[in-house]
Amino acid sequence: MRRTMRRARRWLYVVHRWIGIGTCVLFAIWFLSGLVMMYVAFPQFTxxxxxxxxxxxxxxxxxxxxxxxxxxxxxxxxxxxxxxxxxxxxxxxxxxxxxxxxxxxxxxxxxxxxxxxxxxxxxxxxxxxxxxxxxxxxxxxxxxxxxxxxxxxxxxxxxxxxxxxxxxxxxxxxxxxxxxxxxxxxxxxWNWLGSIPHWIYPTILRKDGATWRQVVLWISGICMVAAVTGFWVGILRLRLRRRYRGGAVTPYRGWMAWHHIAGLIGGVFVVTWMFSGWLSLNPGDFLAGRGMAREMAVRYGGSEAPHMPAGFLSGPKPDGPAAVEARFVWLGGKPLVALTGRDGGRCTLDPETGIVTQVPEERIFEAARRLMPDDIMTMRLRLDQPDAYWYSHHQQRQLPVLRAGFDDAAHSWFHIDPVTGDILGRTDDSRRTYRWLFNALHSLDFALLLGYRPAWDAVVWLLSLLGLIVSLSGVVIGWRRLQR
Known part of the structure; x- marks a missing residue:
């Protein structure tokens, strides 16, 4: 048993050493690029x-x-x-x-x-x-x-x-x-220093989504092995009671000591950060969310015939604010025109008369009940303030919002715009689990930090600097090992 344990420990050190040499540069790139991404996101058209x-x-x-x-x-x-x-x-x-x-x-x-x-x-x-x-x-x-x-x-x-x-x-x-x-x-x-290296996003690779996903899954999976074995080795080499010579808790000196102590202090963060990053690619599709099926949209709208009354086009024009976009929708079997102004202001009108009208929340919830007719609606909620599952941090969330929940096997929630009746998203047990395993662990979206951006920045910077110390010291140690 002792011989087996010594051999297992030896392999633990060997695996961490050589995988670490191969991945420590990637770790350093990820921590640096993650700091850039806090302030400059990948381009998108909102x-x-x-x-x-x-x-x-x-x-x-x-x-x-x-x-x-x-x-x-x-x-x-x-x-x-x-x-x-x-x-x-x-x-x-x-x-x-x-x-x-x-x-x-x-x-x-x-x-x-x-x-x-x-x-x-x-x-x-x-x-x-x-x-x-x-x-x-x-x-x-x-x-x-x-x-x-x-x-x-x-x-x-x-x-x-x-x-x-x-x-x-x-x-x-x-x-x-x-x-x-x-x-x-x-x-x-800045994206060449942020999102592109962080997501391993060169065009030649990313243009094939399936190949890119597999490459990143394998690379991040190997890096996760380096993080777990490193934290394990760090614990094995730590002495708090029977200390090393001179009262030291680590047997190492110089860069090795920095690597050991920083890895212990920030090790949990590094491991959970790697795990959550790997999980963001949804390996095995275990956390795949359920979207809006066509049948649901038809039941919610109450019509699937290619028909939309538009009497206002031949009569008085809309009396609301100047609109840059008009959406023709059905809600609970009744037609609506949702108008949006250049500043994002919204209103709805009756497509027959062109008169601005307000959609009652009761009508929206009644239509939402038809989304899942075989299940019971167990939640009718209006959110005027963000909560743990609907908040603005990395993306802007609309408030107020209506939430309709059902007792189906996945415990589905639907978030609905109270002005236009638009379904803004569907979430279920899978996506709520993903929210904690990815958003919380990877982006530190915890209630104590949400809404307090300077505090969130400070915590992320501190933990990222610990990760950088671990990574850069690993680069030096690995380079010296290769030279020898």
Whole structure:
């Protein structure tokens, strides 16, 4: 037994030493890039930015009803999304099918729009708030910032420089004329030190999502082995009672001592951080969330026929604030038009009369009951303040919000916009577990720190510096070992 234990301990040291030599540089990169990501996120085009770049809807140019737009686009069922906005000076319907098909139909003359000229793309870019003198740089199929598959229906993309002081560049779809993404010079520079090394995100790898996921899973899994074995070795070599010569708790000196002590102090953080990072890729799909199925949306809306009354288009125009986007939706069997202004302000109106109306919460909950007709609704809640599962930290969460919960096997919750009735998201036991195993362990989203950004920054910086000490000392130790 003693011989077996000595052999096992020996292998523990050997595994940590050689895996550590191979991964300590990665650890250092991850801790440094994680600090950058606290302040500069990967470029994305938010709804607020999209609304700010749209002109008010020219209702007087409307000649096509939503029904006719669905017919022209070839939809035999009500689409997943049907909205009206401007393409430069022309109102257009944008339709998204449940199979992912996108169609753009002119509301002025009914033609299907499937190609945008460079001049039209530049005209769309001129409406962006930061635009100075937009001009096309090139047409890109895929690059570092537009690498993910969600841009596929919009490709190829016109890359347009706005010539503003911030070096803003827009990606405009050559198919639909929509602005798909914006980046600034600051984002592009800092992301090469932040998200790209942190997520192992080079374009050549990330363009194949399945391959990228497997590569990162294996790399982070091996690094997790290095973290666990290192913490274990650190505990075995620590002496608090029968100390080493000179009263030291560690047998090491110099860089080895820094590595040992910092690893013990920050070891739990390093291990949980590695584990949660590995878990973020959802190995085995154990924590896969359940989304909104088409059948649920149909039950919630109460209609799937390609029909939407729009009497207001031929009568008095909407009397609400100037809208840059109109969404035609069904809620509990009744039609609604949800209007959004350039500043993000929202209201709903009756599509027959054009009169602004308020959706009663009781009506929303009654419609939500149909989402899961075989299960009992056990929760009807209005959140005016954030809680542990609905909060703004790394992404902006809308408040107030309604929460409808059910007693199904997964204990599903649906979060719903009380103004428009839009379902903002679905969460269940799997996603709530993910919230604690990833958001809490990896991003330190704990109640004591949420909402207290300076305190959160200080804690993350302190723990990251401990991780850096462990990593950089490991780099030095590994380099010396290799030299020998």
């Amino acid at each position: 709804d607020a930015e999209r609304w700010a770049a749209l002109p008010p809807i020219a209702w007087d140019k409307m000649q096509l009803t939503p029904n006719r737009a669905m017919e022209v686009a070839g939809f035999t069922h009500y689409p997943r999304d049907l909205r009206l906005a401007m393409l430069n000076d022309e109102p257009v319907y944008r339709l998204l099918g449940w199979d992912g098909a996108r169609k753009t139909v002119s509301a002025a003359d009914g033609r299907v729009i499937d190609r945008i000229t460079p001049e039209q793309a530049v005209a769309a870019a001129r409406l962006y708030p930061n635009a100075v003198n937009p001009e096309i740089i090139e047409t890109v199929e895929r690059d570092q910032w537009s690498v993910t598959a969600r841009f596929d229906p919009l490709r190829p993309l016109y890359l347009i420089s706005l010539a503003d002081p911030g070096g803003t560049q827009l990606y405009v779809s050559s198919r639909t004329g929509e602005i798909a993404l914006d980046t600034t010079r600051t984002e592009r520079i």
